[in-house]
Amino acid sequence: MLDAKWVREHADLVRDAATRKRMDPSVVDAFLENDRDYRALLQQVEGLRADLKTSSSSLGKMKPEEREVALVEQRAKKAELKTLEKVEQELRAVVRGFALRLPMPPATDVQDGLDDRGNVEISVSGPIPQKDFEIQTHDDLGEKLGIIDIKRGVKIAGSRNYLLLGDAARLERAVLNLALDHMMKRDFEMVSVPSLVNRACMEGTGYFPGGEEQAYLAERDDLALIGTSEVPLTSIHSGETLDFDRLPLRRVALSPCFRREAGTYGKDTKGLYRVHQFWKVEQVVLGPSDEVWSLEEHKRMLRHATDLMDLLELPYRVVNVCTGDLGQGQVQKFDIETWMPSRNSYGETHSASRFHDFQTRRLNLRYRPEGKGKPQFCHSLNNTVIASPRVLIALMENHQQADGSIRIPEALQPYLGGESVLRGNA
C-alpha cells in the first residue's frame, strides 16, 4: 500500500509506475476520485457527529419536559447521521479497494521492459558445463534411476505433481538442510511457520487482491495455502510496533509451497520445473525505514543465495528484473537464474525483492525510531535461499556423469552420509 497523502501529491508518479509495470493506470484516478468524495463526506459526517455529541451531553442536564422536546430534533439528526455513515462506510471500502491495487514505483536503476526478456544481466558465474556425452534431462535420468516418478505423482494428485524416491528425496532433504544451516550461520533465526494462513496475511504481503487465482483456498475456514513462507514470515509482527533495537529482524523458514499455476497451461509441462507443491527455504528481513540500509540489505540477501549456489557448484547468472516483470509492490527485484541443460537456458531459481514499506503499511507493522518519536513503517525484504525440486533439475543435469550417476558437491556430502556420488536404485 502507498501513503494516501503521498499519492494525492504525486499522482503522476503513480500513474507512470502503473504504466511501466504493465498495469492499468486508471486505478490511480479511480482511487483519487473516490478518495476525494470520501474525504468530503467524512467531513460532513464528523461535523454532524460533533454537533450531536454536544447536544447530547446538554440533554442529560435538561428538565424532563424540555428534554422531550429536544429529543425529537435529536432523533431526526441521528437518523440523518446513520444514513450518511452508511454511505461513508461503503465509500471507505471502495477507496481501500483501489488503494490496495496501487503500484509501488520502481527504483531508479530498474530498466523499462515488457516482460522477462527485458531483464538486465548483472553478473554471470561459472562456465556452462561442456560434457563429452549427451546430458539426459532430469526427468529422463530420474526415471531411469528410479528416483523420480511423475506418472504416479499425477495419478495421485493430478498434473504437475510428482514423487521423489530414494536418492532424489535424500538429495532434496540434503539441499534443504544445507540451506538452513547456511542461513543460521549468517545469524538468521529459523522459524517454523503455518502453511495455512488467513486473508489478512495474504492481503498484507500483497498477494491479495489479485492473486486469488494462484492460491489454493480452504474456503470453509477462509484460509489460504501459502505459495511461499514469505507470507507468514513477513506477517509475524503485523499490527505491532517494534522496538528499534530489535531491528533488523532476520529470519529463515523451510516450508512447503502451494501454487495453482492457473493460466500456465502448456507451459513448462515437462519435468519438475513448474509444479503445484514444492519446498522452499526463504529469508525475510524487516528493518528500519532507511533507503540506504534497505539497498545494502538487499544485496546482502542476494549474496546469501549466490554463496549457496557456489557451494552447490552450479552455474548461474543474476538479473536486474525490468519494470514489466516486477510485482505490484516490488521496488526492485534481482532474480538468480541457474543453468539448466535440459532447457538449454538459465531458469529462474531465486527471486530477491525489496518493498520499502509496501507490505508493512498493509500489515500495519511499525517500529519506534531510536530514542523517541512517531512510529514508522518498517522496510521488508525477502529472497529465496533454495527451492526444490527446481534446484534438483540443475543439480542432476549439471553434475551428471557419463554413466548416469550424479556427482555430489563437497558441501553437500556431509548431508548425504559422506557419499560423493548418487546412483539411484538402478
Place this chain on the structure above:
RNA sequence: GGAGAGAUGGCAGAGUGGCCGAAUGCGGCAGCUUGCUAAGCUGUUGAGCUGAUUUGUCAGCUCCGAGGGUUCAAAUCCCUCUCUCUCCGCCA
C-alpha cells in the same frame, strides 16, 4: 467436541449508562535535587484519520479484542465472532 472464566494504554490493574481516552501503580521521557549504595521530588508520557497552518502547532472525529445492536448518550447493557485461560472428552 462439551462446561466455565476472561480480553481495558508499553506492563500491571480500576472502572456496571453521561463528569472516561480512561483512576492508581510500574516503566519511559524531561527537569530538579543528592555524597551513604540511582534513591528522592516535580512535571510529562497512546495511536489513527480529517481539516487548518506563520510547518511550531491548533481544531474536530475515531479507537477499551473484532463486528453488529439498544439508547439522546456505551469501556459499561444485548447479539455474533475471534482469541486466551481452567476443567472434561478426543488425538499426532
